[in-house]
């Protein structure tokens with residue numbers, strides 16, 4: 483798809499470039515904030531699965547830059563930590579960590595930023611695994627990222643704090659809701675207008691962190707497992723058959739975020755125009771993305787091909803072409 487065509491079909495892609503966001507995802511966080519006020523009076527935030535960094539940009543613009551403007555002392559400045567598997571180009575006020583947030587060593591690296599007694603007010607996760615197309619598998623992998631985020635919450639989220647995480651609304655989502663409800667007084671399923679209707683993606687907005695009495699972070703797997711056990715159906719031989727229906731404790735409110743005047747992400751919009759010096763209406767040129775990928779997956783392949791070309795060896799493409807024309 484050409485850039486102009488994508489601009490037309492995806493209004494949020496175009497708006498992101500116009501407003502200087504690295505990804506259209508920025509609008510998802512902004513629309514969730516419109517409905518839930520999650521960024522209000524917030525100082526310390528952990529952004530899990532943050533690359534290329536549009537959510538971190540929102541944190542920088544909404545939390546870091548206003549604090550800097552006020553000239554706060556170092557101690558009073560917000561603490562904003564971001565982690566991703568991919569490297570991330572720097573963003574003012576954001577400390578970045580590269581690595582797998584499901585690994586304990588990386589979780590410890592995040593926690594190391596909170597040894598001064600500070601707690602996080604907000605943990606956000608827009609993480610998504612590489613989707614396989616096998617829905618059960620994708621939903622399971624997505625849930626693992628949600629639990630990894632919950633692990634971080636159990637160590638550093640302040641009482642009353644908020645956790646926002648991307649989920650896939652698959653057939654076992656009820657179990658996930660009920661597990662999150664053990665730790666938060668209010669759990670809501672939020673669908674920002676910038677998230678396509680055709681996508682099973684949504685976000686859980688978990689408010690008022692309040693773990694079970696006497697809970698210790700090391701107990702997390704046991705507590706989650708106990709809750710799951712009560713909801714799993716088994717056959718006569720004890721084999722798991724799946725999750726039971728929808729007991730009332732699993733029902734959570736659903737909120738569409740972004741207001742009725744927000745752009746519809748499933749619609750095409752006309753491209754913006756301008757009148758040139760001859761009075762002719764023209765389509766404005768398409769903008770380049772704000773931040774090209776720092777380490778794109780295709781970079782290695784290009785470098786390999788370039789090295790081959792320089793050494794006089796034939797590239798894979800040339801060999802395939804020769805093979806095809808010989809037949």
Ligand SMILES: C[S@@+](CC[C@H](N)C(=O)[O-])C[C@H]1O[C@@H](n2cnc3c(N)ncnc32)[C@H](O)[C@@H]1O
Pocket residue numbers: 504505507508530531532533534535536537538565566567568581582583584608609610611627
């Ligand atoms: C949809 S993107 C996040 C977009 C980001 N919120 C933004 O606004 O730019 C999903 C990210 O999840 C990251 N991710 C997936 N699994 C991860 C893991 N186990 N640890 C850290 N990051 C992970 C991917 O590398 C990818 O950058």
